[in-house]
Amino acid sequence: MKIPKERKTYCPNCKKHTVHTVLESKRRKASELKWGQRQFRRVTSGYRGYPRPLPSGNKPTKKLDLRYKCKECGKSHIKRSTFRAGKVEFIQQ
Numbered sequence: 001m002k003i004p005k006e007r008k009t010y011c012p013n014c015k016k017h018t019v020h021t022v023l024e025s026k027r028r029k030a031s032e033l034k035w036g037q038r039q040f041r042r043v044t045s046g047y048r049g050y051p052r053p054l055p056s057g058n059k060p061t062k063k064l065d066l067r068y069k070c071k072e073c074g075k076s077h078i079k080r081s082t083f084r085a086g087k088v089e090f091i092q093q
Contacts, residue, residue, distance in 0.1 A: 001087070002089050005092055006020065006022065007019070007068070009079075011068075011077075013075045014070060018070050018073075019071045020071065022067070022068060023069060024066065024067070024088050025067045026062070027082060059084070061084040062084070063084050064084075065078045065079075065080075066079060
C-alpha cells in the first residue's frame with residue numbers, strides 16, 4: 001500500500017491544519033479494562049470453556065496505526081483509522 005510521506009491534516013496541539021509527516025507504528029496492546037474483554041474473561045473463567053469456535057491460524061497481515069508528526073510544534077498523534085496491510089510504502093508527493 002502506498003501512502004504519502006507528508007500530509008496536511010489537523011493538529012490537536014496547534015488547533016489548526018498543518019503539514020504532518022506520516023510514520024508507521026504498530027498497534028498497542030488492547031486494554032484489558034474494555035467491556036468486551038471483561039465479558040470475555042468472565043465467560044471463559046471457571047469450567048465453561050471457550051464461548052465461540054476457536055480461531056484457526058494466524059492472520060496474513062497485521063493491523064497498523066499511522067502516526068502523524070506536526071512540522072510546526074513537533075508533537076505527534078495517532079488517527080484512529082487502523083487498517084490491515086501486508087506492506088506499507090511511503091512515497092514522496
